[in-house]
Amino acid sequence: MTRSTYPDVEIPAESVYELLFADLDEADLDRIALVDGTSGDETSYRQLIAQIDALAGALAARGLAVGDTVGILCPNVPDFATVFHGVLRAGGTATTINSLYTVGEIANQLTSADAHWLFTLSPLLPQAAEAARAVGIADDHLVVIDGAEGHPSLRDLLFDRAAPPEVHFDPATHLAVLPYSSGTTGHPKGVMLTHRNLVANVLQSEQVIPLGRDDRALAVLPFFHIYGLTVLLNFALMKRAALVTMPKFDLAEFLRIASTHGCTWLFIAPPIAVALAKHPLVDDYDLSGVDVIFSGAAPLDGELARAVADRIGCTVCQGYGMTEASPVTHAIPVDRPDIDRSSIGLALPNTECRVVDPASGLAVRVPRKGPSAPGELLVRGPQVMRGYLRDEESTAHALDRDGWLHTGDIATVDRDGVYAIVDRLKELIKYKGYQVAPAVLEAVLLTHPDVVDAAVIGIDDDDGQEVPKAFVVRRSEAEIDEEIVMAYVAERVAGHEKVRMVEFIEVIPKSTSGKILRKDLRSKVGRHAAVG
Known part of the structure; x- marks a missing residue:
């Protein structure tokens, strides 16, 4: 067993809302929290908190109880932040749904999560409405964020002007979000992530991702994916950075937004790295303001990372994790140029790791020099899920009795605590960062x-x-x-x-x-x- 090379960080017994917004001072309140990358519209932290509180009040007044589940079928727009954190502020649990899902897939997740509310945008209303009808969600509980006849809009709820409710729950056990993951194989399962899981992972990530108040982070990675939800939506807001949203990837628009809005951090998946390294269109835009490109959701090749860094003139790092770990367990620190870019870097604070022989279950020996023999990577820490929703068999397969999460990935580790993924034991396919x-x-x-x-x-x-x-x-x-x-x-x-x-x-x-x-x-x- 190897502990992180970082000292542990304190994980407070707070909700996600309390961690992100409780200590905002006057100077912070008037900072820009969100920028609509398409239109350029800006939302301050003061406006965002007012919207979150108002939505929480409206949901509670309309019958949402602590522990109720709300589906969110929405691409990356600023209103996603209001909806997600409004649900959590009211004591609800958000189940985030892939915007590309078919009617059947949406309905299956709503049913599995026992969701009785659904938020969406008008372009997604046809499939959302059909799925809602199939699972019995009433029209007045299908909220069309930007408005549609026969359904409440986000504006309608905000104009209820209801005070946010007094809610009480244990952050260590109360579910904040219920994303769906295929785990190491099989059909998607609800991953039970508590407020403590999310709070822990944001604070753990702070040690290796030095995002600051003056930074602007481009958010094209979907918020419905746990990487976008934790590392962008939650982490950037906690750091008081400005989050520039982009609803779907288009290279020209990605480059335009990054250049026009002065983005200093680009959070990407490897397919975007391929475009940044190879596409001639990149030369038409000024990306000189980009300091860091951080890749996740799928493995990034070291040569590709170096090609992007050389072309853009910035630092390129990658992180590693899985939905079941909120998601981050490892990352290459920005201030460690000595670490191989093809590795996944160091374990985050409060994170324990084991590399074990898949056949025997015995720990792999770490040599004095060079990487160890490969073995399955196991992790344990406060970011690891409670388990899969109503699926004890799958939970027991992924989480052993001692709390070790079996990642299904084959890794090596060296004496300096640098880990590298070298193969996959699990069957899950990562297509452009999405689980298949x-x-x-x-x-x-x-x-x-x-x-x-x-x-x-x-x-x-x-x-x-x-x-x-x-x-x-x-x-x-x-x-x-x-x-x-x-x-x-x-x-x-x-x-x-x-x-x-x-x-x-x-x-x-x-x-x-x-x-x-x-x-x-x-x-x-x-x-x-x-x-x-």
Whole structure:
């Protein structure tokens, strides 16, 4: 067992609202908290807190009780901050929903989370309304943030002018957010994250991410993803930085916003790093104000990190974590240029780690020089989830009796406490930072009448980014081809979950117990088709 090389930080018994907003002074109140990157509209901390309090009051007055769950289906706009923190301020639990989800996926999450409220934007209303009807959410509990006939708007709720409620709960056990994760494999599960989990991770991150009051951070990574929620929405606000929101990624708009709004920090996922390193459009914009580019959500190659740093003229770091850990467990500190950019850096304060042999469970020995032998990375700390919602079996698989979270990633560690991810034990695919569960895609594939068997793995594309590839056993004499298979899946899943490559094979390799042998599939090289 190895403790973080950093001293522990104190984790106060506070709610997320108390940590982020309780100690704001007059100077802080008039600072800019949020900037709409598209329109340029600004929201001060004073305005933001007033909106959060007013929304909390309106929700309580309209029947939201402490512990009730509220769905949020919304891209990155400033109002997301009001809605999310208004729900938490009222004692509710927010379940953040991927804006790319289909009606069925939205409905499944609302049902699983037992949500009786849903906030969304008008462009997403068609699928939101259909999902809400399917699960029994009434029209007056489907809030269209920017307004739509037949539904309350955020403005309507704010103009209730109800005082925020007096709420009492234990931050150590009360759920703040219920994001959904596929864990190491399987179907998405509700990850129970408490106020203490989120408070802890923000304070832990403070030791390695020196974001300050005069910084502007570009928020294109979605707030519905725990990385965007913790490292951007919560952390940036606690540090009194200005958060510049961007609802979806477009390279030209990303570069324009970063340049026009003077962003000093860019929080990205590796696919954006590829564009920053290679695309000629980057040369058309002034990014001289960028000090740090921080990557997460998927592995960043060291050579790619150096290429971005050289081209932009800034520091490039990466962090590591998972939804089940709120999410950050490791990061390369900005002030440590000596640490290999392809590593995940050091464990955060208050974080314990183990690297164990997957077969024996015994700790891997750390040599005097160089990295250790690879083993599964286990972590333990105050940021680790309570468990999966109403799923004791999956919880027991991920969290052992001693509180160790089994990440499913294969890592090495050296004597200086620097960790590197070298392989994946878990089956989860990370496509452009989004989680894609092979089991979900396999289930869809098997509904096709001409598919006898199927398996899905992640493989690298030409840019070194992981994409889902399907191996398919087709029915004898069936005439389906790769394009038909990919189109069939695309009609039934969110855009990021689409199968990008297909290979037809005679049989899916399986163990005697019926488990798919994915390592055998990874060793295969065959014809395939790919789509963007």
